[in-house]
Amino acid sequence: MNILIIEDESRIAKRIARMAHDIFGNALQSIKHINTLHEALKFIQNNSMDLVLLDLNLNGDNGFDILTTAVSESFHTIIVSAYKDQAITAFEYGVLDFVPKPFNRDRLEQAFNRAIAKEKTGTHKIKLLAIKKRGRIRLIPIENLLFIKGAGAYTELFLADGTKELHDKSLEKLEQLLSHSFERIHKSYLVKMSEVKEIIVKSGSKYMAELKNGERIPIGRTKYKDIKARWL
Structure with missing residues (x-):
C-alpha cells in the first residue's frame, strides 16, 4: 500500500500517518505527506499510489482543484475535512469515502478498510x-x-x-x-x-x-x- 497525505496541518498529517502504520502494518510500503496543492499535483503526476487522503482546505487553496485530477487516476481518494457540507459533492465526483474532522481511529480505519477490502461506497451516488x-x-x-x-x-x-x-x-x-x-x-x-x-x-x-x-x-x-x- 502506497499512501499520499495531502494536508496543510502537520499535526493532523502525522496522526493520519501514525494510524496508517498501525492499521496497515507491514502492508504499508510507503507514506508521503505534502502540504501544498501545487506540490501534490506534481507528485501525483510522477508517482504511483494506491490511496490519497485529501484535505479540502490547503492553506486557503481549494482541495477540489485537485479532486478531479485525483479521481481520474488509478488510485482511490478519501477526503479528510471539516467541511462536512462538501461531502455530497465530493461523493458525486467519485471519492471512496469522506471522513469528517475531528475523526477518531475507528472512523479512519473504516475508510481504510473500504479501500483494501473492496467494500462498496454505501449510500452515496457518484454522478x-x-x-x-x-x-x-x-x-x-x-x-x-x-x-x-x-x-x-x-x-x-x-x-x-x-x-x-x-x-x-x-x-x-x-x-x-x-x-x-x-x-x-x-x-x-x-x-x-x-x-x-x-x-x-x-x-x-x-x-x-x-x-x-x-x-x-x-x-x-x-x-x-x-x-x-x-x-x-
Whole structure:
C-alpha cells in the first residue's frame, strides 16, 4: 500500500500517518505527506499510489482543484475535512469515502478498510467520472455511461453517443464506486442495469445481456441467476 497525505496541518498529517502504520502494518510500503496543492499535483503526476487522503482546505487553496485530477487516476481518494457540507459533492465526483474532522481511529480505519477490502461506497451516488484526455480533465456524467469493459489495469467507458473513453481506474475500483446503478455481470464487464433490454440464453449455456442500443454483453455463468433476478 502506497499512501499520499495531502494536508496543510502537520499535526493532523502525522496522526493520519501514525494510524496508517498501525492499521496497515507491514502492508504499508510507503507514506508521503505534502502540504501544498501545487506540490501534490506534481507528485501525483510522477508517482504511483494506491490511496490519497485529501484535505479540502490547503492553506486557503481549494482541495477540489485537485479532486478531479485525483479521481481520474488509478488510485482511490478519501477526503479528510471539516467541511462536512462538501461531502455530497465530493461523493458525486467519485471519492471512496469522506471522513469528517475531528475523526477518531475507528472512523479512519473504516475508510481504510473500504479501500483494501473492496467494500462498496454505501449510500452515496457518484454522478461524474473524471478522465484524462489530451492532458486535460474531462467530466463524464454517469447518466451518459452505458457499460464498462476491463482492459488490464485500465477500463474502457462506452458512452450513449457511441464513443469510447479510457479510464485509469481498474474495473474493481470502478465497481466499488458505481455499485448503485451498475452490476458486474462478467469478469470483464460492468453494465448499467437500466440499459438492459433483454437477457438472452444461447446454446452451450452461454448468456448475453442485450442493451437498448442493440449492444450485446456476455454474462458470466456464475452470475446469470443473480443478474436475471435483479433485472426482473
